[in-house]
Amino acid sequence: KQEVTQIPAALSVPEGENLVLNCSFTDSAIYNLQWFRQDPGKGLTSLLLIQSSQREQTSGRLNASLDKSSGRSTLYIAASQPGDSATYLCAFYTNAGKSTFGDGTTLTVKP
Amino acid sequence: GAVVSQHPSWVICKSGTSVKIECRSLDFQATTMFWYRQFPKQSLMLMATSNEGSKATYEQGVEKDKFLINHASLTLSTLTVTSAHPEDSSFYICSVAGYNEQFFGPGTRLTVL
Numbered sequence: 001k002q003e004v005t006q007i008p009a010a011l012s013v014p015e016g017e018n019l020v021l022n023c024s025f026t027d028s029a030i031y032n033l034q035w036f037r038q039d040p041g042k043g044l045t046s047l048l049l050i051q052s053s054q055r056e057q058t059s060g061r062l063n064a065s066l067d068k069s070s071g072r073s074t075l076y077i078a079a080s081q082p083g084d085s086a087t088y089l090c091a092f093y094t095n096a097g098k099s100t101f102g103d104g105t106t107l108t109v110k111p
Numbered sequence: 112g113a114v115v116s117q118h119p120s121w122v123i124c125k126s127g128t129s130v131k132i133e134c135r136s137l138d139f140q141a142t143t144m145f146w147y148r149q150f151p152k153q154s155l156m157l158m159a160t161s162n163e164g165s166k167a168t169y170e171q172g173v174e175k176d177k178f179l180i181n182h183a184s185l186t187l188s189t190l191t192v193t194s195a196h197p198e199d200s201s202f203y204i205c206s207v208a209g210y211n212e213q214f215f216g217p218g219t220r221l222t223v224l
Contacts, residue, residue, distance in 0.1 A: 032211055043204060043217035044155075046112070051211060089154060099145070099213065101154040 003027075004092060006102035013080055014110050021075040021105045023090035028068045031095040035064050035075050037086040038104070044089070048075070080109045113139035113207050117216040124195055125224055131191045132219045134205030140185035143208040146178075148201045149218075155204060161188045195223045 003026045013019055023033075032051045036044040048057045048064040050073070056065040063076040073090055087104040114137040124130050134144055142163050147155040159180055160168040167180035179191040192199055200223045206213040 034212060036215075041202075041220070044215040046212070046215070049212050091155075093213070098160075099157060101156075103154045 004090065004100050004102040006088075006090060006105050008105055009103065010106045010108075012108040012110065015080060015082060017080050017109075018076070018078050019080055019107070021077070021088050021090075021107070023073040023075070023102050025071050025073075025092050025100075027092075028071060029094065030068065030092045032093050033064075033066050033073050034091050034093070035062075035073075036089045036091065038089060039086050047088075077107075080107075082109045082111050085109050112212070113137075113141070113209055113214040115205065115207050115214050115216040117203075117205060117219050119219060120217065121220040121222075123222045123224065126196050127194055129191055129193045130195055130221060131189055132203055132205075132221075134188045134190070134207075134216055136186045136207045136214075139207055139209065139214070141188075141207040142185065144182060144188040145206045145208065145213065146180060146188075146190050147204045147206065149204060150201050158190075192221065195221070197223045199223050 005024045007022045034049045035047045050057050050066045061078040066073045085108050087106045089104045091099050091101045093099045116135045118133045144161040146158045148158050149155045157170050158173045161180045161182040163182045169175045182188040202218050202220050204218040206215045
C-alpha cells in the first residue's frame with residue numbers, strides 16, 4: 001500500500017525566505033504526482049502536476065521535483081509571501097486512478 | 112482543467128437524518144469521480160470511486176450502505192450519508208478524473224449535531 005509522508009508537518013518562516021517542502025512515498029509505481037494548497041476550511045487548489053516521465057515542473061515562484069528512484073518529491077517556494085500561508089498537500093496517483101495524499105505541511109509566512 | 116462544483120457547500124443536520132451531497136462536472140464528461148473525506152487537521156482519505164452507470168467501488172473500511180453513491184450521468188455524482196451521526200461530521204470533497212490528473216470540487220462541510 002502506498003504511504004505518503006510529508007515533512008515538516010508545520011513550518012513558520014519570515015517573509016522573503018526560500019523554502020522547501022518534502023514529500024516521500026514508498027511505492028515507485030506512480031503515474032503522476034500533484035501538489036495542492038488548501039486554505040483553512042476550503043477545498044484544494046492544484047499547484048503543479050508532474051507526470052512520472054517528468055522530473056520537475058515550474059510555475060512562477062513554485063518548483064516541484066520528482067525523484068522516483070529515491071521516492072521523493074520536493075516543492076520549492078521562492079521569496080515566500082504571507083499569502084503563501086496555507087497547508088500544502090502532495091498526492092500520488094497510480095495509473096488506475098487511485099490517489100494517496102500526504103498529511104500536509106502547514107506553512108505560515110510572517111510579515 | 113475541468114470545473115467541478117459541489118452542493119451544498121455546508122450543511123448542518125440532526126443525528127439520524129440523511130444528507131445528500133452533489134458533485135457536478137460543469138464542462139467535462141466524467142466517467143469516473145472520486146469521493147474523499149477529510150477530518151480536521153488530517154489529510155484527504157479516498158472513500159470510493161464512482162463510475163458512471165455502475166456501482167461504486169468503496170475503499171476498505173468505508174460502509175457502502177452508509178455512504179450511498181450514485182453516478183447516474185457523466186456530469187453528476189451524489190453521495191448520500193444515511194442516518195448521519197456526529198462522527199460523520201467531516202469535509203467531503205469530490206474529484207473528477209481527467210486524462211492524467213484529478214480536478215477537485217470546493218468541498219462540502221457536514222456537521223451532524
